[in-house]
Amino acid sequence: MVLVVGGFFDDSGHEDPGHPERPDRVTAALAGVADLHLDSDLVTAAPREATRAELLRVHHGGYLDELGALCYGGGGDIDQDTYATYDSWTIAKHAAGGGLAVIDELQRRNEGVGFVAARPPGHHALADRAMGFCLLNNVAVATAALLEEGERVLVLDWDVHHGNGTQQIFWDEPSVLYVSTHQWPLFPGSGYAGEVGGRHAIDRTVNLPVPAGATGDVLRRAIEEVAAPVISDFDPTWVLVSAGFDAHRDDPMANLELTSDDFAELALLAASFAPQPGRLAMFLEGGYDLLALRTSVHATLGAVLGARPEFEGLSSGGPGSDHVARVQRERVAAIDSLHTFNAEEGGA
Secondary structure, rough: OOOOEOOOOOOOOOOOOOOOOHHHHHHHHHHHOOOOOHHHHHEEEEEEEEEHHHHHOOOOHHHHHHHHHHHHHOOEEEOOEEEEEEEHHHHHHHHHHHHHHHHHHHHHHHOOOEEEOOOOOOOOOOOOOEEEOOOOOOOHHHHHHHHHHHEEEEEEEEEEEEHHHHHHHOOOOOOOOEEEEEOOOOOOOOOOOOOOOOOOOOOOOEEEEEEEOOHHOOOOOOHHHHHHHHHHHHOOOOEEEOOOOOOOOOOOOOOEEEEEHHHHHHHHHHHHHHOOOOOOEEOOOOOOOOHHHHHHHHHHHHOOOOOOOOOOOOOOOOOOOHHHHHHHHHHHHHHHHHHHHHHHHHHH
């Protein structure tokens, strides 16, 4: 099976020395791709910038202007976690455009799997501001492009942090199903199980928070028992993955206990939700231990391409199994409450 890789661009100009979100991350991710030894089955999607029109589908024009002006003014700290440099505006537009280029190539071939090896990451970027290392929401830009074509998009986010930006952007969009596994409590503080979507998109958000120390079996169980029935009813035509690897047990940014092989299992689950070949693309989000990032990318892409390289074995036995039933109860209560509200508003 063909692997279409895109999004990598000369990102050396987007760097704050000592910051965990650094250019070496893409180098490590691409090393994981190289370790697959795909030869002619590896296809590179030509780098391109996302256009203003493509960005405006998910971001406010005023925010784009402010971000561009900040960068061209020399950059600086946006908040305590997020920075920009002179080059960051151009690099961020290429990161967003990388997802579009990968999807274009998958559509042209009608086969394969996509991997967007881009930085800065995107899933915390809100419609109107940067946040959590993220300047533009790469997976949201790609999702919005697919919506323009009449597609129904599942966004599966297994980054250890909740993708608050992606959730916000598609909160009331019935043609997008957002599913997130994430450590709770943790930055950015969103992602409650009771957050289930807006009035016109009830049950189009599925949050699966798990406690510190949770292992891969807990995340798989949450997806299989809580999210999978919703995904089946939604019947996506595309699956996009916010593939953060900071839930790895060696990552310094959080406290989950996943292994590289656990990400391979999550990738196989994601692939099972795609309706046909050529409808699955993964977007690099977090992942800050470089060796863990490399092996996790290798394992994840190897799994969906039909190879099963083993590194550390699957993790199991961590806390959180009792959370799965609780998450489901909270979701059902929130959905029932929204339906009641809609009925009352409709009859008023």
